[in-house]
Amino acid sequence: SSWSHAFLTPKNHLLYPDVDADRALYEKLRVGDYEAWRKTPxxxxxxxxxxxxxxxxxxxxxxxxxxxxxxxxxxxxxxxFNSSKCFASFPG
Structure with missing residues (x-):
């Protein structure tokens, strides 16, 4: 899935995605820290x-x-590119 999109990120002058914010959420997802996700405004x-x-x-x-x-x-x-990508799979 695509995450942040350059054309939706005015703080980066619409030129590149917010890779730092994406990376932070990815690390929380990777370890299963869903509380951090819940608290993201x-x-x-x-x-x-x-x-x-x-x-x-x-x-x-x-x-x-x-x-x-x-x-x-x-x-x-x-x-x-327009956005970073994330892939995840979960046990059934």
């Missing part, structure tokens, strides 16, 4: 161009309730 996500992360908020909430941690996760960072 909407305004912070909008400022970072992370509107698509709202879909991942639902996933994080569901995995928190099921007490599941990712069994695999990958973050592909980029400053030159």
């Amino acid at each position: 909407l305004a912070s996500m909008e400022e970072s161009g992370q509107q698509e992360m709202l879909n991942w908020m639902c996933l994080a909430g569901a995995m928190a309730e099921l007490d599941r941690r990712p069994d695999a996760a990958t973050f592909i960072q980029t400053y030159i």
Whole structure:
């Protein structure tokens, strides 16, 4: 999935995604720190161009309730494309 989008990140002059904010949420996802996700303010996500992360908020909430941690996760960072990418899978 794409995370922050350059064209939605005015603090970076709409030129590149908020890789630092993406990386921080990825690290929390990787270790299963869903409480940190729950505490992330909407305004912070909008400022970072992370509107698509709202879909991942639902996933994080569901995995928190099921007490599941990712069994695999990958973050592909980029400053030159529109957005970084994240992939995660969870045990069934």
